[in-house]
Amino acid sequence: MVFSWSFTSDETSHPASGDATVSSITDACRTDSYRTYLISEDPLVIYIESFVTPEEASQLTDLSESKFKPSPLWSDDGKVSFNTNYRSSLTASLERQYLIKCIESRARSFPFYLSPSDSLIKPLVVQRYGPTNQYRDHYDWFTDSPTLDGNIDSTFFVYIQANCTGGGTNFPRLKALEDEKWCKWVDCDQELGAGVTFRPITGNAIFWRNLDAQGKGLKSTLHAGLPVTEGMKTGLNIWTWVRYDRAISEL
């Protein structure tokens, strides 16, 4: 989340002719067949089943191969550092080709993403975790947002590869979900008081809003990528960015 990244607004584009994957991507672009489930109202957390299709998930994974570098951390004013004790995954930045634009436009039209019309979607990034890799408790929002001129308004975290044990996404401050119907997506065996831990399931996503109505970061959105114990977990981050002046007046 470095503020010098170039932000992109969504725009319609067309596939290059001769692209072998065009028909499946075009279909996926046309129909949004995901289902949404309310996990928490405050903070707003929505579980999204099938946000991406299995084909899209594997294409996104393929697009990120060979691009992985150590994952950065950001200080409150947006400066980058590295600390593998805190965050030991790898990160790949994706080029903005057709599939990426489809996913961006799906995110943009997501009904719970109540964005001001000029809010932006940051360049998409993929996070990869092998055994022991994790991202400890953190917020996606910046505490020193005035310096950055804006903040991370909402997050979609999409599991695009989940051949792993462990590696859940834990929100320690969310109220535990008591109904057993959630157990297909959340860890129902965890200790009491551990909040909510979503299990990595390919294609599914978690969406949450990071800021309150005044544009202030919500501490209840604290979350972590728990250590993977075996196998591989790969996730796509879609971060939406709201400019600071509008965060105050229009969120």
Ligand SMILES: O=C(O)CCC(=O)C(=O)O
């Ligand atoms: O790996 C996860 O489950 C969460 C990742 C995350 O929180 C992030 O990339 O900001």
Ligand SMILES: [Fe+2]
């Ligand atoms: Fe995060």
